[in-house]
Amino acid sequence: MIKIIVAGFKGKMGSTATKMVLDTPGFELVGVLDPHADESNLNELSEYTEDIPVFHRKEDVLAETSVDVWIDFTIPEVAYENTRFALENSIRPVVGTTGLDEEDVKELQRLADQKRIGGLIAPNFAIGAILMMQFAAQAAKYFPDVEIIELHHDNKLDAPSGTAIKTAEMIVEERGAHQQGHPDEKESLAGARGADYQGMKIHSVRLPGLVAHQQVQFGSTGEGLTIRHDSYDRSSFMTGVALACTKVMENEQLVYGLENLL
Structure with missing residues (x-):
């Protein structure tokens, strides 16, 4: 079972990814993250019935659960810090947030190499x-x-x-x-x-x-x-996100572009 957290779960891509994780055999959603969320549990939102904690600080994730994969659909400034945090704590990032600059990506790749942790940054998952x-x-x-x-x-x-x-x-x-x-x-x-x-x-x-x-x-x-x-619909990206969550578990590099995992 791959334990997954979704950062940016209230956005359109984040909410679609959250539902994909819940619906995919072999995946376990152990938490969602949004510093601005009012909720403390996912089931406080009408579209969910599952008992899943809502984290407001990424540091709390480590204190309360174990995570294999960090899915990130946030904004560029946050995604960089989130990805760095995930790598530093041996969590494999799957990042769909666009707008990271080339130097940021290279720095994250160097960190992943040091930690021997697989991950993916992809501009498109379709x-x-x-x-x-x-x-x-x-x-x-x-x-x-x-x-x-x-x-x-x-x-x-x-x-x-x-x-x-x-x-x-x-x-x-x-x-x-x-x-x-x-x-x-x-x-x-x-x-x-x-x-x-x-x-x-x-x-x-x-x-x-x-x-x-x-x-x-x-x-x-x-x-x-x-x-x-x-x-035509954000569900088109979820096959790629699901594939990435599985493939990064086998990898020891942070790659840029989903084609590198196909």
């Missing part, structure tokens, strides 16, 4: 999104001119999304830096062409009604190629 990124990287060998359009709900705090950045990184690994567009191009409105990553443009859309969507648009002489993934 299997289809992982395939979309891998297909896009392969296509970039033949279609070096590409732009990324990512679309998310209007409560998402970071832009561009972690998935868009990861996709761009994977494309650059295959094609290298490549300047696109007309060299004399000028924006009549600042930002109209989007963010620039090694010559490719990334555009972020934030609108109510969206969940998580990304389109990778390739162009070449006389033809185009579009690779798109859509998550």
